[in-house]
Amino acid sequence: MGMGFYNSISAVFLSSFFMHAFILHSCLPCFALPGNETDRLALLEIKASITHDPFQVLTSWNETIHFCSWHGVTCGRRHKRVTSLSLPSLKLAGSISPHVGNLSFLRVIDLQNNSLGHEIPPEFRRLHRLQDLQLNNNSLSGEIPTNLSRCSQLLRLAVGFNVLMGKIPNELGLLSKLRVFSIHSNHFTGGVPTSFSNLSSLEKFSASFNNLSGTIPDIFGRMTNLSFLAFDVNSFSGMLPPSIFNLSSLTVLAMLSNKIQGSLPSNLGMVFPSLHTFSISINQFSGSIPVSLSNASNLIEFSMGGNQLHGKVPPLTNLHKLKRLVLADNHLGSGGIDDLAFLCNLSNATHLEILQMFTNNFGGTLPQCIGNLSYSLQKFNIAQNKILGSIPNEIANLANLELLLMSWNQLSGHVPPGVGKLHKLYQLSFGWNSLCGNLPSSFRNLSQLNVLSLTGNKLQGNIPPSLIECQNLRILHLGANNFSGIISQEIFGLLNLYDLSLGQNQFIGSLPENIGILINLEYLDISDNMLFGKIPTSLVSCIKLEYLDMHGNIFNGTIPSTLNSLRGLTELSLSHNNLSGTIPEFLERFVFLESLNLSYNNFEGMLPIKGVFKNATATSVEGNNKLCGGIPEFHLPKCKLQHAKKEGLSLTMKLVLSLVCGILGVIFALTFLYLYCSRRDKKGRATSDSDKFPQMSYQSLLKATNGFASTNLVGMGSFGSVYKGVLEEGETTVAIKVLNLVRRGAYKSFIAECEAFKNIRHRNLVKVLSACSGFDYRGEDFKALIYEFMVNGSLEEWLHPIHTIGETKERPRSLTISQRLNIVIDVAMALDYLHHHCETPIVHCDLKPSNILLNEDMIAHVGDFGLVRFLPKAAENCSGNQSSSLGIKGTIGYAPPEYGMGHEVWTQGDVYSFGILLLEIFTGKRPTDDMFQGTSNLYSFVKTALLEQVEEVLDPVLVQESNHADEGRARNRVLIIGSLISVLEIGVACSAELPRDRLNICDAVAHMCRIRNKLRANGICE
Known part of the structure; x- marks a missing residue:
């Protein structure tokens, strides 16, 4: 029995062992091993926690097929253990079962874009193999579990668009392999943990739209791969840490709407060679724009509006990819002749779509090179500057312009006829300049125009009848110019007009009778002209009128009784005319009338004492020497009453009449006192409500809804989305309807709602508290309505x-x-x-x-x-x-x-x-x-x-x-x-x-x- 015998025995044993091992391995899928059973039971618990499954995707989670074939479930080939649970965008509701922690082989959890609620289970700590956790865009609440730091293999943690709160756990700084950290659009407070300096692998840090505060810590020194850094809409203060400017890999740096101070480094354009989005609008940055910015050749968006920047804008020669340039609301420019030289450099930005420069100190003249700006330019706003000279006709080259605003400058010369070639314009404002001459007839081509504002210039001549071609016009402001002649009837063929201002011109003749076809008109100003004749009775058809100013003309006759239908009027001015007759009593029944000016006419008779006439500060009747009566504050003489003849009245009849008059007088006094007190109470309440809800800004609504977070979304309609919001003033909860202006008819819907709610009040109608009409931070149109919030949905x-x-x-x-x-x-x-x-x-x-x-x-x-x-x-x-x-x-x-x-x-x-x-x-x-x-x-x-x-x-x-x-x-x-x-x-x-x-x-x-x-x-x- 030598070594050969032992070798034979060993060979037989090994052969038998490998044969049994092979058979066992081949039959492995036929057995339910303990680990597999754990996974199956955990999945069934996860299914049980889902209370709403509209697409019925979890119906496949049954005993007829192996759980590795269930929808959204992926298993490893070798051990048949669950490695991935992927159920995104399925409108699932319910909660995340704690049993998910039993899926110990999980590497991927993707439950984003659902409606899952409750807290993030702390049992996630058991998932030591977990690499990808995507829970964003749900309704998860509570805090991020601190023990999530035990998932040491985690590469991505995405929990944005939820209702999470509390502080960012300091323990998450232990996730040394983390590449993506996304917590935007939640309710996190506190600051950024200093422990995050250990996250050297981080590529994306997104914390926008939260309630974070304090200074941004200097933790970015080791994050050499960081490409996305966003802290938009928080309350950070102090200065940007120096380590941020060492992140050469950054492509997005977004700090919009905070309280960050300081100046920008001179080498800004060189330290970020890959930067395509730089957004620091609405902060407290000062200093000048670095000259090196021109080296940031990959920039797509450069947004610095709403700061305290000053000085000249440097040459922007190499920004070939730039789409959005926002410099508005700063102190840029010096009023010098070369302030706008940088515009010529922008001709290289062939993709430029938005150029916002309003509210600065730019001077000089508009260079002809603006005609070389991008053919893609849609919005060009240089309002509220100190720009001189004429508007170059080369502006006609910008054929895709939709918005052109140049108001509140010192522009002179004629309105260039080339503007008529901008067929896509929907808003054009040259108001409050020194433009002269006639309106070009080419304006007839602006068929998409909604707003035309030329107020406050020196324009002259007639209003061109060709303007009738602009049938989409809703706002037409031609006031404070030198227009003359007769107001042509064609102007009243613009049936969509709701705001027409022709005041402070030299129009003569009568007001055309066909004004009544403007049934959508809300605001009409024809003051300070030389119009004469009677007030047209056809005004009765303009039932939506709220503001009517006809003062400073030569109108005569009486106030037509047909105006009784204009019950929505809030301001009415007929002063400085030749109107006569009595002041109609129907005016005291105009419940919304807040200002009434009838001064310097020839009115006579008794002045009413109800409604607006009870307020001597809201009503003016001076210069009407034949008026009498009214409340004492008007200091008018008492009216002389015609007394009945004494003859023929017996003593008994006199006593009876005196008694009846006395009783009626007491009843009337008590009734009047009751109505007066109740109306005063209602008016007081209405006043306090209106004071409580002033005109809303885009920024206030952004804050109120946590950046229009999906978690605040309470409904969607044909033309917009409704969000729940909390206003900062008084912590009042409101409902905010944001119009989706891309949808056809959305703009008309907004106007319709505004018009409807201005004149209607009823306990069973939703109360509109305010509205917002302006632009968002990207310069896009923004319109919203703010309603009383209904807690029961x-x-x-x-x-x-x-x-x-x-x-x-x-x-x-x-x-x-x-x-x-x-x-x-x-x-x-x-x-x-x-x-x-x-x-x-x-x-x-x-x-x-x-x-x-x-x-x-x-x-x-x-x-x-x-x-x-x-x-x-x-x-x-x-x-x-x-x-x-x-x-x-x-x-x-x-x-x-x-x-x-x-x-x-x-x-x-x-x-x-x-x-x-x-x-x-x-x-x-x-x-x-x-x-x-x-x-x-x-x-x-x-x-x-x-x-x-x-x-x-x-x-x-x-x-x-x-x-x-x-x-x-x-x-x-x-x-x-x-x-x-x-x-x-x-x-x-x-x-x-x-x-x-x-x-x-x-x-x-x-x-x-x-x-x-x-x-x-x-x-x-x-």
């Missing part, structure tokens, strides 16, 4: 609930009978007000559950007036000339059938929508439900069931409620079911397909109130 959310993320209070699962009845009555009363109690009938055009909002007391408010239409009185219940130019006349399922056949907008259309809404509220079924096919619809479904099987169409929740109402008293159940049948009958009557068969909204309100009173009398309805 929309009716849509209550009728068709889905899982709601981030709520601190659990909502009821459904609405009670009482709540539903109150809501439909609230909506009906709002419609009744719009249709029959406004001076001008208003059609909402888009009544549906998502546009009905509920406050904390569950009172319904009708909102979203983006499609609203104003009707002449004659068109209230018949088709008039109201064909909608918006194209959209409502939402499918709620819009009446006649709109689909080209019928004009009318109040009966709203009645149909209300009927469908009512049926949806009480059946729980949408009009677009899949069950309605062919000719079947919600109306026919309910109408058929009313005959015999009404309980089958009612929302089951209501049937259940009726079964449990006052258990043991069958009478109450019969009463409830009978009342619900009556309500459904009203809905059917309102949504009849033939308009002539529809119930009047006034009658609908009366019927439903009777039903509610009956239920209340029996202790059923609240």
